[in-house]
Amino acid sequence: MLEPVESAYRPEMSRRYDQDFEAIFGGADRGDLEFFTSLAGLAEGPVCEVGAGTGRVLLPVAAAAAGASVVGVEPSSAMREVMLARVGGADPRVGARIAVRDGSFTDLPLADRSQALVYSAFRSFQHVLDSDGQLAGLRECLRVLRPGGTLAIDLFDPDYRLLHDTEPSVVARYRREDRAIVERWDARRVDRVSQRVDVDFRWVVRRGLGPVLEDVRAHYAIRYTFPHELLHLLARAGFPAVQLYGDYDRSPLGPTPRELVVVATAPG
Numbered sequence: 001m002l003e004p005v006e007s008a009y010r011p012e013m014s015r016r017y018d019q020d021f022e023a024i025f026g027g028a029d030r031g032d033l034e035f036f037t038s039l040a041g042l043a044e045g046p047v048c049e050v051g052a053g054t055g056r057v058l059l060p061v062a063a064a065a066a067g068a069s070v071v072g073v074e075p076s077s078a079m080r081e082v083m084l085a086r087v088g089g090a091d092p093r094v095g096a097r098i099a100v101r102d103g104s105f106t107d108l109p110l111a112d113r114s115q116a117l118v119y120s121a122f123r124s125f126q127h128v129l130d131s132d133g134q135l136a137g138l139r140e141c142l143r144v145l146r147p148g149g150t151l152a153i154d155l156f157d158p159d160y161r162l163l164h165d166t167e168p169s170v171v172a173r174y175r176r177e178d179r180a181i182v183e184r185w186d187a188r189r190v191d192r193v194s195q196r197v198d199v200d201f202r203w204v205v206r207r208g209l210g211p212v213l214e215d216v217r218a219h220y221a222i223r224y225t226f227p228h229e230l231l232h233l234l235a236r237a238g239f240p241a242v243q244l245y246g247d248y249d250r251s252p253l254g255p256t257p258r259e260l261v262v263v264a265t266a267p268g
Contacts, residue, residue: 009053009076013218016203017054017082020184023172032121032154033057035248035261037064039152045116048073048144050105051124055083061119062094071110073103105137110144118145119152126155126222129196131233134225138237147268151239157246157257158224163190168202180207195224227253227260239264 009017040047040061047065052058052072062070072087074080080100087095103109105120105128118141128134141151168187175181185202198221205214225233227244234242245261246253253260 009079009220010218011078012203012216013201014054014076014078014082016182016184017079018056019174019176019182020172021056023174023182023184030122031248033060035250036061036119036121036152039117039119039150039263040065040068040070043068043117043150045146045149046071046114047117047119048108048110048115050103050108050118050120050141051075051127052083052100053079053122053124055086055100057121058083058098059086059090059094062098063091065097067097068116069097069099071099071101071115073101073108073110075102075104077102106133106140108140108144112143113146115144115149116146117150117152119150121154123155123222125153126224127220129221129223130194131229134223135233135236138233138239142238142266145266147266149266151262151264151266153262154248155225155230155260155262157253157260158195158226159257163192163197163224165189168200176205180205180213197222197224225260230260230262234262234264238267240267241265 036057037060041064043065046069047061048071049058049061050073052074055072058072072083074083084100087098087100101109105125128137145151166188168185170183171186172184173181183204187200189198201218203214203216204212206212231242242262242264244253245251247259248261
């Protein structure tokens with residue numbers, strides 16, 4: 001089952017996404033840009049990002065892809081609008097090679113064996129909410145990969161210390177261009193049986209100590225996946241060679257959960 005991303009990433013979330021990201025992670029780069037751009041630089045052919053969001057990773061990847069065509073696949077129309085605006089403001093030599101398409105992990109708008117690299121950054125794969133859907137998504141990625149092509153996916157490595165329900169709390173506070181202050185609140189509900197996390201978001205906007213100007217709420221769900229479960233899914237999907245890493249620097253998985261980064265090779 002795929003999370004209904006169209007309803008989750010509505011305009012009220014999509015237009016705040018980049019500002020939230022920079023406020024929470026301290027910048028647009030979590031360390032993942034170098035990882036994905038290096039893969040794009042090695043890919044000898046077309047590149048696809050699944051769940052491309054606002055294009056944060058897509059544009060640097062396109063710049064690194066040595067003249068290859070690059071497709072950003074994104075199921076949310078609101079996120080695609082933000083991505084298209086970003087592509088339109090890019091270097092024309094890069095933007096001309098980028099296509100933005102509607103689609104998802106389980107329904108990629110691409111021909112069989114057409115891509116040298118398929119990747120997904122920042123948890124997009126986790127919007128597929130059950131193992132059957134995740135398996136179908138991995139098989140769909142394999143369908144569009146050329147023989148010997150590369151699949152790269154970033155998830156979070158589940159940390160049981162964090163997998164519990166939380167009360168609403170402020171996770172970021174930042175100043176908008178119009179000088180208003182935005183408080184981003186989160187609360188989560190965790191189902192350890194289905195491995196599903198439902199997250200409620202709230203943005204409260206004020207100017208100084210004045211009244212609330214905006215109070216906007218949204219919700220989405222993700223599914224967490226354990227490393228050996230992911231290896232099992234990839235093997236069932238048909239990937240013969242898989243490497244798991246604990247971070248974007250390709251360091252091994254360790255006792256303290258961090259990232260869960262997978263690089264798999266299509267047969268052939």
